Amino acid sequence: MSTDWKSMENKYYMFAARRQPIVLVRGEGTKLWDENGKEYLDFIAGWAVNNLGHCHPVIVEAVAQQARRLMQTSNQFYTIPQLQLAQLLVENSCLDKVFFCNSGAEANEGAVKLARKYGKMYRNNAYEIITALNSFHGRTLAMVSATGQPHYQDTYLPIPEGFVNVAYNDIDAIRAATTEKTVAVMLEVIQGEGGVNLPSPGYVKQVRRWCDEEGLLLILDEVQTGLGRLGSLFGYQLFDAEPDIMTLAKALGGGVPIGALLAKEKASVFAPGDHGSTFGGNALTCAAAYASTKFIIDHDIPAHARQMGDYLKGKLKTMQSNHEFIRDVRGMGLLIAVEFNSDMAASVVSFCNEGGLLLNPVRPNAIRIMPPLIVSPEDIDKALDILEMGLTKAARGRAS
Ligand SMILES: *Cc1c(COP(=O)(O)O)cnc(C)c1O
DSSP states (O other), X not given: OOOOHHHHHHHHSOOOSOOOSOOEEEEEBTEEEETTOOEEEESSHHHHTOTTOBTOHHHHHHHHHHHHHOOOOOTTSOOHHHHHHHHHHHHTXXXXXXXXXXXXXXXXXXXXXXXXXXXXXXXXXXXXEEEEBTOOOOSSHHHHHHXXXXXXXXXXXXXXXXXXXXXXXXXXXXXXXXXXXXXXXXXXXXXXXXXXXXXXXXXXXHHHHHHHHHTOEEEEEOTTTTTTTTSSSSGGGGTTOOOSEEEEOGGGGBTBOOEEEEEOGXXXXXXXXXXXXXXXXXXXXXXXXXXXXXXXXXXXXXXXXHHHHHHHHHXXXXXXXXXXXXXXXXXXXXXXXXXXXXXXXXXXXXXXXXHTEEOEEXXXXXXXXXXXXXXXXXXXXXXXXXXXXHHHHHHHHHHO
């Protein structure tokens, strides 16, 4: 290979992420290829984005056709893909209205603005939002405030006020943090980036009940869990608790950048001029998102994700019983973490990469597994063989 991409990165690109030494050039389904033609099974899926895998023909075709017809207008005009996507999301969720933007952080910013306006209108100017420790809501200044992880906040102090981070899975912590200033509680149904942390039984429902009793809005950040990842179209459906506001991004566009903010009628309080986005909901991204979401719904991809998730988790549990250093296997659908009893995740991931399997070291002692939802049992078997090899090598390294 003539070009040294790594030194080009050193020279021109901000060093904001430490990368694996792999230059990816092509993807198809669950597979990716690097510049040398080496093949990888992708069990990161672009951060739980490529739910239909890489370059799914339905999405490729929608993008190509829309690109030829109309990509971007101003939001002073109606465009058709935006309205079709809005209808599809509303008809398949408990929410009534949609606003489109470009990312998860931006969707959550919109949710917070919506809640604050609601607080001004109906709750005597209440503005505070209770969020959970170990959550992840994005990288804008307000969202690092919302994100209950100090290492995302400390470099950027002062950060916006109006967020209270409390323990996850602790309804009493939410009760205790609620004051006359509180307007909403914002949670992920499963904390993804925080380590695939599951809610304890009844927690989401208890939070819903508390919000009802206190007149607070429940905001569910489904940026990672939405669109089938957990084995249902939206995560809230598994916990018997409807949000007043829900945010989506990641998998929504099947690979193109789009986010969405959805709300029940009573919380849809924006008036003209209150919020906006230049690119938000443009024809190109909405056409891609419509094609991807329609395919997910029509082919019941969530059911396949559930089956494949059960299969994968079952095999991982067997692996756990064979390796004393695996402390926990947890997750729902195809969002799964394997936790170790030491900080061996980086080493496991690096051996697996060499073996042709891409994984994410979500914590120093845990890996996150989130393949495309169209993954097959054969893909899973192959991935597990590579993982077994990676675990053995990493454990050997740890012992010496
Ligand atoms: C990834 C993620 C975000 C941020 O999304 P971006 O598109 O990176 O801004 C927000 N919330 C959750 C739960 C996420 O997983």
